Amino acid sequence: MAAKVLPFTKQQIEKIIAKYPTPFHLYDEKAIKENARAFKQAFSWNEGFKEFFAVKAAPNPYLMKILQKEGFGSDCSSLPELLLAEKTGITGEEIMFSSNDTPAAEFVKARELNATINLDDLSHIAFLEKHAGLPELICMRYNPGPLKKGNIIIGHPEEAKYGFTREQLFEGYRICREKGVRRFGIHAMVASNELDANYFVETAEILFELVAEISQKLKIRFEFVNLSGGVGIPYLPEQERIDLAAMSRGVKTKYDEIIVAGGFAPLKVFTECGRYITGPYGYLVTRVLHIKDTYKKFAGLDANMAHLMRPAIYGAYHHITVVGKEDKPHNIAYDVTGSLCENNDKFAIDRLLPEMEPGDIVVIHDAGAHGHAMGFNYNGKLRSAELLLRDDGNVVQIRRAETVDDYFATLDLEGLSKFKV
Numbered sequence: 001m002a003a004k005v006l007p008f009t010k011q012q013i014e015k016i017i018a019k020y021p022t023p024f025h026l027y028d029e030k031a032i033k034e035n036a037r038a039f040k041q042a043f044s045w046n047e048g049f050k051e052f053f054a055v056k057a058a059p060n061p062y063l064m065k066i067l068q069k070e071g072f073g074s075d076c077s078s079l080p081e082l083l084l085a086e087k088t089g090i091t092g093e094e095i096m097f098s099s100n101d102t103p104a105a106e107f108v109k110a111r112e113l114n115a116t117i118n119l120d121d122l123s124h125i126a127f128l129e130k131h132a133g134l135p136e137l138i139c140m141r142y143n144p145g146p147l148k149k150g151n152i153i154i155g156h157p158e159e160a161k162y163g164f165t166r167e168q169l170f171e172g173y174r175i176c177r178e179k180g181v182r183r184f185g186i187h188a189m190v191a192s193n194e195l196d197a198n199y200f201v202e203t204a205e206i207l208f209e210l211v212a213e214i215s216q217k218l219k220i221r222f223e224f225v226n227l228s229g230g231v232g233i234p235y236l237p238e239q240e241r242i243d244l245a246a247m248s249r250g251v252k253t254k255y256d257e258i259i260v261a262g263g264f265a266p267l268k269v270f271t272e273c274g275r276y277i278t279g280p281y282g283y284l285v286t287r288v289l290h291i292k293d294t295y296k297k298f299a300g301l302d303a304n305m306a307h308l309m310r311p312a313i314y315g316a317y318h319h320i321t322v323v324g325k326e327d328k329p330h331n332i333a334y335d336v337t338g339s340l341c342e343n344n345d346k347f348a349i350d351r352l353l354p355e356m357e358p359g360d361i362v363v364i365h366d367a368g369a370h371g372h373a374m375g376f377n378y379n380g381k382l383r384s385a386e387l388l389l390r391d392d393g394n395v396v397q398i399r400r401a402e403t404v405d406d407y408f409a410t411l412d413l414e415g416l417s418k419f420k421v
């Protein structure tokens with residue numbers, strides 16, 4: 001069972017709301033730090049283990065700075081994400097650049113920062129060389145195709161646009177070796193929100209075996225294996241957390257069997273998790289605007305899918321707490337909605353909740369990854385603020401809410417006044 005508790009009391013959140021109006025995302029610094037330490041500790045058997053926080057999950061430099069202090073790097077996949085890392089003071093091999101369909105300018109920036117480049121395709125070797133030159137360290141992303149099954153978020157590997165086939169990998173490392181690349185890594189990401197520890201052990205095994213085979217065949221040495229992200233979190237209260245210790249033990253067993261016994265050690269193990277690192281420690285705090293009773297009961301919030309679109313796009317479950325009514329009977333089925341003119345703008349459908357009224361504070365759980373980050377402006381919706389609940393109990397605003405001026409910032413209204421039709 002995953003406990004769905006809040007890191008604040010009703011009085012505390014009312015005080016915060018008095019200063020920062022809803023809706024907003026609130027991150028729990030203490031919990032993020034504790035989780036980061038436990039994650040690192042689980043892999044401490046591997047000298048050189050490093051987690052590169054997947055910036056796309058929560059692209060906020062304050063969060064990135066907290067995680068950097070815990071020894072994490074950044075996993076970036078676009079120019080703005082590279083710039084975020086740079087502005088946070090994360091550079092060089094603290095950055096994993098795992099992109100796909102990559103524009104030349106992004107490779108140029110990644111090279112300028114000395115980031116570790118994780119290539120998505122065989123053709124990108126020549127593309128990178130042409131536009132930014134080849135670095136001394138190259139990683140390649142493997143797509144195991146039919147060897148691995150995917151899930152609803154990531155799809156089936158053989159349908160996925162990512163990565164090299166097995167044959168292409170051998171070819172890729174051979175080409176890079178001939179072009180003078182001396183340091184190598186290998187990467188695979190075939191899971192998303194996966195709660196089965198074994199899944200990652202299998203991925204590690206596949207990658208370790210590839211390291212052994214490619215090293216022998218091409219006489220190159222691998223420095224690291226990047227197991228990537230995709231470690232899941234229990235969105236549902238009845239789900240269990242992934243058994244991180246079992247996952248780490250399983251990976252170590254394969255490491256000993258394949259890497260140590262084969263003479264390929266030392267090999268650093270890297271991860272680039274996003275969801276697991278911040279997901280459970282971010283909360284979307286909103287209020288009920290309207291209660292509507294038609295063919296169904298609706299609780300309309302001041303938040304909408306622009307603030308958290310996972311329920312709308314994946315049908316994802318996010319736990320909901322009505323603050324102060326935790327102990328009241330949860331016996332009314334509500335569709336909990338936002339204000340977007342799209343009928344999938346619902347945080348929950350037929351969710352049994354206590355009776356609600358306008359003004360109630362409603363907290364949506366597990367919004368700390370792929371939450372605010374996926375925000376958009378469709379239908380004139382503005383992204384919310386992000387707040388950080390510090391480990392000393394204070395609250396700082398780490399991103400202000402968008403304003404109408406932000407919405408108009410990309411439009412030339414002066415031009416409009418001169419625009420004749």
Ligand SMILES: *Cc1c(COP(=O)(O)O)cnc(C)c1O
Nearest residue numbers: 054098229230231272273274275
């Ligand atoms: C999205 C992504 C991640 C992070 O995924 P999580 O599910 O948040 O752990 C890591 N690496 C790559 C290449 C990704 O695309």
